[in-house]
Amino acid sequence: MQNKGLVRIFAILFGAVCIYQLSYTYITYTKEKEAEAYAQQKYAETVENYSKLREIAEREYLDSIGKEEIFASISYNDAKSKELNKGLDLKGGINVILQISVKDILKGLANNSKDPSFNQALLATDELQKNSQNTYIEDFFIEFEKIPDAQLASPDIFANKNLSDDITYDMTNDQVRPILRKKIDESVTSAFEVLRKRIDKFGVTQPNIQRLGESGRILVELPGAKDVDRVKSLLQSTAQLEFWDVFKSEEILPFLFAANNVLKEAADETKTSKPEVKEETDEAILDSTQLDSTQVETVQVDSTKTDADSAIEDLLEDAEDSTVVEEQVNPLFDLIAGQGGQGGPVIVSVAKKNADQFMSYLNDPKVRALLPLEQRYVKFAWGKPAKDSEILDLYAIKGNRDNTPELSGGVITDATQAYDQTNNVVVSMQMDGKGAKKWEEMTERAYNQRSQIAIVLDDVVYSAPGVSRGKISGGRSEISGDFTIEEGQDLANVLRAGKLPASADIIQSEIVGPSLGQEAIDSGIMSFAIALGLILIWMIFYYGKAGAFADVALVVNILFIFGVLAGLKAVLTLPGIAGIVLTIGMSVDANVLIFERIREELAKGKSQVDAIRDGFNNALSSILDANITTGLTGLILLVIGTGPIKGFATTLLIGILTSLFTAIFVTRLFIDGYGKNGKELAFSTGATKNLFKNVNIDFLKKRKIAYVISGIIILAGIGSLFTQSLDYGVDFVGGRTYTVRFAKDVVPTEVEKDLVAVFESAQAKTLGANNQLKITTKYKVNETGEGIDTEITNKLYEALKPYLTEGLTYDEFANGSDDKQVGIMSSMKVGPTIADDIKQAAFWSVLGSLIVVFLYILFRFRRWQFSLGAVAAVFHDVLVVLGVFSLTWKFMPFNMEIDQAFIAAILTVIGYSLNDTVVVFDRIREFFKEHTGRSLDANVNGALNSTLSRTLNTSLTTLLVLVAIFIFAVPLRGFMFSLIIGVLIGTYSSLFIATPIMRDSVKRVGLKEEKTKEEQEVATAK
Structure with missing residues (x-):
């Protein structure tokens, strides 16, 4: 071999570099072991929630030594940033693929056009995407071309004032397509940057975020992240911050009485038209076809504060009295759990489980026809629930024809987590000059009218403060909402990063x-x-x-x-x-x-x-x-x-x-x-010297x-x-998979029967030991959103209760109880499109x-x-x-x-x-x-x-x-x-x-x- 000396030097140098690179991993390993020993000494296993307390103690210990020099000017923080990265399956954490909604981007570019051709093409594209390998925009172009005489550059679609510098009405479809592709790519890039800024401030080491081709998909990996709900909220929140004027409770109560009376009459008509039904449920189901807008004239309600409050109190008392309910059903008021204060922005309070039903009543077209002229654009919205509360407050926002707020989050230049005068966590915001001027106008009006301004984030009212000391200058404002410190930090982080240009759905996720x-x-x-x-x-x-x-x-x-x-x-x-x-x-x-x-x-x-x-x-x-x-x-x-x-x-x-x-x-x-x-070197031993020698097989x-x-x-x-085909995993067919560990051995066939009863289709297989199952279901695989994931985890918890440790709470089950080593140890979701x-x-x-x-x-x-x-x-x-x-x-x-x-x-x-x-x-x-x-x-x-x-x-x-x-x-x-x-x-x-x-x-x-x-x-x- 030529140049032996050069090879020897290279091998030695290369080995030294590798040892140097791995030394960072050794430093972090030793310091994290010290932190673990410190936490174990501080909290014994007999202490309640010792695992969570130890985790906090470890983090505090590592934070305290993070900048101290360990060796050759290397600190723990330096070593941590250069250690050998471990994936989710070795470190735990969360891996998700987000789909930025190209449909939302298109609708935004078209100013939410009502053009039939445009919306017909969108609906057809949604259907085509289920089995297509094309990007959304390419399938949209295909479907749009199928519509006779349809023009992308129509003034009602993309040749609008927002795109006037790029698209003119005389352009052909071929000329418009590359412009739209560019605009969509810019929007996805913007979403990528927004998510990157949010993740950078999240607090995990070695996060990974990358775009996946031109599909509008973004991969996010957060090794070591443990709070699943927090991560999902951080990633999926569009951060659509808006400031709206709100109606006072007494201004909306007359409408609620009118709505309740009409719904009640509709329910009574439904009863009389079906005499064969012998037993009625406690909650009447509204058949909107039974409503008649002419019934508005028959509703007479005294709108004074005292009478309205007294009437609603009587109705709430009636709703609690089962004998009264048997005689008289109030479809709307039977769902109310409490009333707002006089002169305040909270109209009524409703239990979370009844919120969807209550809102469906209010937004029914026949019910909304009862609204007086000055309230016809009202938007009903729920408030942010208090910690551990099952009650939601209802607000009535003063909407407008264009459904656009006077002031939006685009004016926010900075946001920080802070504390108010009572030491509660709030988020303090600073606006730019344009926003400060508009904020001054809004607060002055609110002060003069003794009204409130709702601060709304992603259609949820976080707070609706009044203005007690005149107009607010300088563009300073606060959001309160019973936050934890982490929630306040996350919200400030989201607001600083800015809003997503479109909704982001998790189409694939893996949690370990x-x-x-x-x-x-x-x-x-x-x-x-x-x-x-x-x-x-x-x-x-x-x-x-x-x-x-x-x-x-x-x-x-x-x-x-x-x-x-x-x-x-x-x-x-x-x-x-x-x-x-x-x-x-x-x-x-x-x-x-x-x-x-x-x-x-x-x-x-x-x-x-x-x-x-x-x-x-x-x-x-x-x-x-x-x-x-x-x-x-x-x-x-x-x-x-x-x-x-x-x-x-x-x-x-x-x-x-x-x-x-x-x-x-x-x-x-x-x-x-x-x-x-x-020296002689034998390339065999006594046992192998003649092995395979003189072999001659034809x-x-x-x-x-x-x-x-x-x-x-x-x-x-x-x-x-x-x-009998193959056993296709969720990677190829879509669905959700959970690895669930039990305290005792379980029989998968028995568990599967209980799961099928809840999910219609489900599989349970032993994974490793007999006390661990891999559970797969396609239940609601086509639906997305944090609410769906929570619903399915709840159903899973209820179905598995007979096999779980007595006293195991839902939170312990959903997040994997470190103390007891039971519950959901990992989960994975794959949407049908990405599958x-x-x-x-x-x-x-x-x-x-x-x-x-x-x-x-x-x-x-x-x-x-x-x-x-x-x-x-x-x-x-x-x-x-x-x-x-x-x-x-x-x-x-x-x-x-x-x-x-x-x-x-x-x-x-x-x-x-x-x-x-x-x-x-x-x-x-x-x-x-x-x-x-x-x-x-x-x-x-x-x-x-x-x-x-x-x-x-x-x-x-x-x-x-x-x-x-x-x-x-x-x-x-x-x-x-x-x-x-x-x-x-x-x-x-x-x-x-x-x-x-x-x-x-x-x-x-x-x-x-x-x-x-x-x-x-x-x-x-x-």
């Missing part, structure tokens, strides 16, 4: 509890240690001292992998650890190839120096081809994968590069260094039997795919990898027959793995869902199978050059036999690794099972499928075989 993350770390480390130990022992057993040198190179390789990960700020996930362990197994392959070639050269009688030199040189081509093909599949995974799968691909690719360097250069340094003084003769066996397995698998996208991406990734492999092998071997054999073997392996999963998923004791991790496994199988096949093909090509006198079959069989030791050695070491991960990493068992099947079938296919198909295709196209020497002599004699 910290305790589950720690278990993942433990299982990952365990599998890593055992796999590494097995490989180190095996290499020494098989290759003796040379194996020990390979082991040292392997340890150096691991140091390089983790150092590069830390330096690149890559995220380490549980599949990433699997990728590293798998890389270790596959990196042994390079050393095995080199050592086997050296043994061959020694067997030819060469000196040790010459054998080592030629062995390294001859193995190089096979090593490069095998790793490049695996690397190509890893690249495809890196491009199409998200989250943990991208982590798997990252570590796999880094591992391939570092293992090439360590196997080719570092191992060589040790071997050459050992032999420079004439593989080609057995190919027809192999074809039959493979055909039977594939046909059985295809038949199963058509009859369809994932499915399509998976298909194209597998197909793309096959095409790339075909072209690469064609380029390397110059014969399409080699490409055909390799792709046929890969296709065979994929079908077998799919068939095995289809045949066995119903009775296997572990999760075998088809999800993104499974696609990663399929691509890994493709890479591994190619690795084997390319090594064999390289040897066949070599034999063609060296043994020109042999027949085609003799060369093929000779190549297969000569690489048999390497093939089985590599397969065995890789299987040792996979089995170790399979046993100890419970969440990855399905993933590992697919890889185990893939390695076994990949080894088989390289011997009995790829090479025979290549040989048969060579025969069929009539390529002339080389004649043996005997045949040539006979031909010459004749």
